[in-house]
Amino acid sequence: MRDVTRTVLRQTLLVTALATGETMIFWTLSRAFGSGILYGSALSLICFWLLAVDVMAFSVRRMKLGYVLRYLLYAIALGSAAFLGELFFFGSVIGVFNGKVTIFLFGRWLGETQSDPE
16 A cells, blocks of 8 residues: 555656646746646546545455546536636646656656565
């Protein structure tokens, strides 16, 4: 469980750093786009934390409730972002992909575990 928590904390740090950098760059172009990036990144982090909770509880229960909850959360959040404006929606989509991009770019570092000295 400690490895899962460490991975989640690393992922949170990376997504936050990426979202902050993107927001600082795009805020000058459009505040709605920059706000959307923050909104989408927060959604990505919440869903990643829910995934970590599901992984830690996998041996206890085998229900697919966490999977359905995560995608329902994505649908509600992106649906509400679409009503707030086109730029906010596209920023939200980029923010959601921040989680996936950091896993792709830093996946090996995120998944590092200490080997047993046996």
